[in-house]
Amino acid sequence: MTALGVSVVIPAFNRPEMTARAVRSALGQRPDPPFEVVVVDDCSTDHTGAAARAAGARVIHHAVNRGEGGARNTAIREAQQPWVALLDSDDEWLPGHLAALWPLRDDHVVLGSTAVATCADAPPRLWGRERNTPEALRSPADLLRAGNALVASSVLVRRDLVLAVGGFREDLRMGADLDLWLRVLERGTGLVSPAVTVRYHVHADQVSGDRAALWLAHREIVDTYADRPWHTPALRAHVEGYLLWNELRSGDRATVARCAARLTTDPRRLAGVLDVVSARARMSVRSWRYRRVTARRAGGSASTTASG
Numbered sequence: 001m002t003a004l005g006v007s008v009v010i011p012a013f014n015r016p017e018m019t020a021r022a023v024r025s026a027l028g029q030r031p032d033p034p035f036e037v038v039v040v041d042d043c044s045t046d047h048t049g050a051a052a053r054a055a056g057a058r059v060i061h062h063a064v065n066r067g068e069g070g071a072r073n074t075a076i077r078e079a080q081q082p083w084v085a086l087l088d089s090d091d092e093w094l095p096g097h098l099a100a101l102w103p104l105r106d107d108h109v110v111l112g113s114t115a116v117a118t119c120a121d122a123p124p125r126l127w128g129r130e131r132n133t134p135e136a137l138r139s140p141a142d143l144l145r146a147g148n149a150l151v152a153s154s155v156l157v158r159r160d161l162v163l164a165v166g167g168f169r170e171d172l173r174m175g176a177d178l179d180l181w182l183r184v185l186e187r188g189t190g191l192v193s194p195a196v197t198v199r200y201h202v203h204a205d206q207v208s209g210d211r212a213a214l215w216l217a218h219r220e221i222v223d224t225y226a227d228r229p230w231h232t233p234a235l236r237a238h239v240e241g242y243l244l245w246n247e248l249r250s251g252d253r254a255t256v257a258r259c260a261a262r263l264t265t266d267p268r269r270l271a272g273v274l275d276v277v278s279a280r281a282r283m284s285v286r287s288w289r290y291r292r293v294t295a296r297r298a299g300g301s302a303s304t305t306a307s308g
Contacts, residue, residue, distance in 0.1 A: 011071030241272025
């Protein structure tokens with residue numbers, strides 16, 4: 001085996017077992033492993049750092065807790081390879097993750113794949129690319145039209161560009177990954193693969209579980225780039241449309257009335273709704289097919305890469 005020119009970065013805080021699982025999944029890549037796995041123990045109060053080291057990672061300790069963005073930034077600065085692969089401590093890679101993305105680098109600056117989200121009380125569902133073909137990201141606008149198809153734990157990104165654009169914003173509790181991808185895509189192109197290569201574990205402790213706060217953060221991040229040439233009125237209306245649709249579907253009666261009224265004032269917002277509804281329908285079909293394929297495999301294992 002030849003190690004790939006990839007540094008895997010994992011931010012971790014008080015998750016010893018999950019972090020060790022993530023490290024093992026990164027080092028278990030086939031046919032070729034990454035050059036290194038860097039875990040930043042973000043001032044844990046338990047044995048997270050020791051568990052990561054025992055699993056094979058290089059561990060860096062923060063003396064004070066700086067949050068996920070700060071931990072990722074430390075790991076990226078310390079990384080020794082030209083490409084950085086992100087992996088959250090509560091997720092894991094399927095064995096062919098890097099093998100699926102590495103050949104797609106070409107002249108791109110950022111790559112991602114599709115994840116399978118798993119939890120105890122619901123069937124697996126896919127998250128990322130809703131079609132069976134790759135999605136080209138020619139500019140930040142392409143990423144926003146799709147509502148951010150780059151699953152953080154699937155991303156492979158050029159280290160020099162992450163550093164050049166300032167890394168993750170450490171003041172953002174949510175959406176720091178989307179914010180960084182927008183800045184990186186101003187410097188080059190990206191690609192989202194339909195290959196299912198990441199297992200995203202759904203659990204109660206996730207920050208992303210607060211959907212209302214997540215949509216608010218998404219809107220605020222988009223507004224931050226209002227002065228960019230790619231941030232057109234049509235794109236902003238499109239994004240506002242699918243955000244209003246999300247709020248409408250999960251809000252109380254007053255929220256539903258407010259969102260419905262705002263949607264009907266601009267046909268471009270309705271176009272955003274149509275896009276998100278059709279994309280989610282396609283993803284539901286992909287998820288159903290993925291479950292059928294994995295169920296038919298020997299032992300019903302869902303650990304093999306599939307394109308659905």
